[in-house]
Amino acid sequence: MQPPHDDHPHVPGPSLWPVGFAIGVVVLLVGLIVSWYIAVVGAILALVFGFLWVRDLAAGTALTQAEEVAPETSAAPRVDDAGLPPEDPAERYPRNKFLEFSTIGLGAVIGGIVAAPALGFMVAPAFLKQGEKDIDIGPLSDYPEGKFIVTTFTSVPRQGVVSRRTAFVRYNGPLNGLPSFTIISNHCAHLGCPVQPNTKVPDKHILFKDVTLIPLPTPPSGFSCPCHGGAYDIEGNRTAGPPVRALDRYSFSIRNGHLFLEAPFSVARVDGTGGTARIHKYAFSYPGEHIDGPESWLYPIQPPH
Numbered sequence: 001m002q003p004p005h006d007d008h009p010h011v012p013g014p015s016l017w018p019v020g021f022a023i024g025v026v027v028l029l030v031g032l033i034v035s036w037y038i039a040v041v042g043a044i045l046a047l048v049f050g051f052l053w054v055r056d057l058a059a060g061t062a063l064t065q066a067e068e069v070a071p072e073t074s075a076a077p078r079v080d081d082a083g084l085p086p087e088d089p090a091e092r093y094p095r096n097k098f099l100e101f102s103t104i105g106l107g108a109v110i111g112g113i114v115a116a117p118a119l120g121f122m123v124a125p126a127f128l129k130q131g132e133k134d135i136d137i138g139p140l141s142d143y144p145e146g147k148f149i150v151t152t153f154t155s156v157p158r159q160g161v162v163s164r165r166t167a168f169v170r171y172n173g174p175l176n177g178l179p180s181f182t183i184i185s186n187h188c189a190h191l192g193c194p195v196q197p198n199t200k201v202p203d204k205h206i207l208f209k210d211v212t213l214i215p216l217p218t219p220p221s222g223f224s225c226p227c228h229g230g231a232y233d234i235e236g237n238r239t240a241g242p243p244v245r246a247l248d249r250y251s252f253s254i255r256n257g258h259l260f261l262e263a264p265f266s267v268a269r270v271d272g273t274g275g276t277a278r279i280h281k282y283a284f285s286y287p288g289e290h291i292d293g294p295e296s297w298l299y300p301i302q303p304p305h
């Protein structure tokens with residue numbers, strides 16, 4: 001007769017590892033919405049505690065098996081034709097082990113189903129070619145050195161006039177043998193109102209295709225926003241008012257003697273001036289968003305614009 005097995009538990013003792021694992025998963029999911037840094041911390045917590053949990057489960061299962069394979073009995077042991085005790089099918093795959101691993105596996109499948117679409121929507125766009133074509137804003141000869149040109153162009157031709165944008169373009173002269181430009185967006189970094197140069201803007205303009213170029217006869221002292229009093233210096237650094245960062249800028253390239261606008265990017269601040277300025281550059285972000293420092297952790301990851 002088989003002795004009762006109640007003396008030995010079939011599961012490991014209580015452990016805090018599952019709690020740590022759950023906290024790690026929660027931090028990971030919150031981080032996917034709030035910030036990559038928090039997501040990485042959550043992933044590390046989940047991995048570490050998950051590893052410790054599984055290790056405990058495995059150790060507990062091994063202990064249970066070791067104690068169960070040699071039950072005490074006074075009856076003569078059963079042997080097979082080879083003189084060996086027959087294997088007990090129930091002992092080869094204990095029920096507790098099956099339940100533990102099936103629970104973990106089911107949890108992993110559910111977690112994967114929930115997380116995969118979110119990750120896909122966040123990560124995949126970064127690997128896809130998005131955005132619009134670069135914009136030809138005219139020959140270099142239209143941009144005299146040291147002068148700001150108010151340049152208005154259509155950013156998305158298929159959208160027409162609603163996509164008209166303005167940039168303040170200044171040729172800084174050659175730098176390391178290449179033309180250097182400062183190209184500042186006129187979108188206020190507070191709520192996106194159009195900022196104005198702090199100088200008289202003449203009516204006289206030049207046309208290149210549908211691009212309008214207005215050379216400023218006198219250099220502006222900076223830029224101002226009429227909506228809530230935001231103010232910026234000549235490099236686009238915030239100097240007063242509610243904006244949370246400097247004005248955005250455009251990347252550029254020179255092709256066949258023409259200046260092309262490429263993707264915009266956001267700027268925390270600019271040290272120095274002109275071609276030698278050090279630009280603290282970040283991925284393009286919506287107005288009002290902090291892009292550096294702890295405040296930036298409060299803003300969700302943005303898909304490419």
Ligand code: FES
Nearest residue numbers: 188190225228230
């Ligand atoms: S939108 Fe420019 S200061 Fe508010």
